[in-house]
Amino acid sequence: MSASSSIVIRCENLHRYLGQDEGRVHVLRGVSFEAERGKVCAIVGPSGCGKSTLLYQLGLLDQPDDGSIWIGDERMSNTSDDLRTAARSRHIGFVFQFHFLMLEFTALENVMMPMRKLGRLSIPEMEARARMLLESVGLGQKTQRLGTHLSGGEQQRVAVARALANQPSLILADEPTGNLDAANSALVFDLLARLARENGQAVVLVTHNPEIAQRCDVVRAMKDGVFV
Numbered sequence: 737m738s739a740s741s742s743i744v745i746r747c748e749n750l751h752r753y754l755g756q757d758e759g760r761v762h763v764l765r766g767v768s769f770e771a772e773r774g775k776v777c778a779i780v781g782p783s784g785c786g787k788s789t790l791l792y793q794l795g796l797l798d799q800p801d802d803g804s805i806w807i808g809d810e811r812m813s814n815t816s817d818d819l820r821t822a823a824r825s826r827h828i829g830f831v832f833q834f835h836f837l838m839l840e841f842t843a844l845e846n847v848m849m850p851m852r853k854l855g856r857l858s859i860p861e862m863e864a865r866a867r868m869l870l871e872s873v874g875l876g877q878k879t880q881r882l883g884t885h886l887s888g889g890e891q892q893r894v895a896v897a898r899a900l901a902n903q904p905s906l907i908l909a910d911e912p913t914g915n916l917d918a919a920n921s922a923l924v925f926d927l928l929a930r931l932a933r934e935n936g937q938a939v940v941l942v943t944h945n946p947e948i949a950q951r952c953d954v955v956r957a958m959k960d961g962v963f964v
């Protein structure tokens with residue numbers, strides 16, 4: 737990643753069609769976007785306008801039909817699945833509405849998982865980092881709790897710690913507070929925003945919550961597959 741640039745990820749003129757035959761829909765219709773280090777950007781817009789589809793593209797979970805995506809100086813569109821998978825582990829952390837924690841594992845094990853996948857640290861190093869991250873989200877006393885024994889807000893805080901595990905330059909969040917009450921939403925959002933700003937990470941989040949959008953540095957509105 738270029739050290740001089742503040743742009744972590746950018747895409748140009750992305751197009752994506754989904755579905756088949758008569759059901760084929762032109763979902764992304766020429767989307768250009770960039771996310772900056774240390775900034776939290778909200779993507780808002782009516783249901784079905786293409787927000788999650790765009791987040792999938794930025795997360796390198798899907799290929800565009802046309803257009804390009806860059807992480808730093810590396811082109812990510814129309815490259816091999818292996819390269820994209822490696823880039824995802826190295827550069828991107830995800831927080832989803834339904835956090836996809838492994839509930840039968842402890843908080844600590846969940847946060848260690850992305851580090852195991854990347855395979856750069858020894859087990860004691862992974863454990864120490866996972867403990868530090870869980871402390872930073874206020875769960876230092878609950879590192880050994882099973883996911884099933886944590887509240888919804890706590891599970892989502894574990895998901896935030898897990899997203900930060902490999903020090904990604906980009907954090908993508910799809911309705912990260914969507915299943916939480918107002919107090920827990922504010923707590924989870926503030927944690928995510930503070931940690932990302934402190935670490936100079938870019939956050940791109942999709943939200944329907946105007947109060948959350950208002951607290952972001954940048955708000956981009958989508959309609960019918962483009963930014964308006």
Ligand SMILES: Nc1ncnc2c1ncn2[C@@H]1O[C@H](COP(=O)(O)OP(=O)(O)OP(=O)(O)O)[C@@H](O)[C@H]1O
Pocket residue numbers: 754755756759760761763781782783784785786787788789790
């Ligand atoms: N596999 C698919 N086949 C056909 N159409 C699809 C497929 N997946 C998504 N779509 C359509 O693409 C459009 C965009 O979906 P997307 O999930 O990106 O919207 P969104 O803005 O995130 O909506 P929401 O706010 O409701 O989550 C929708 O009209 C949806 O019905």
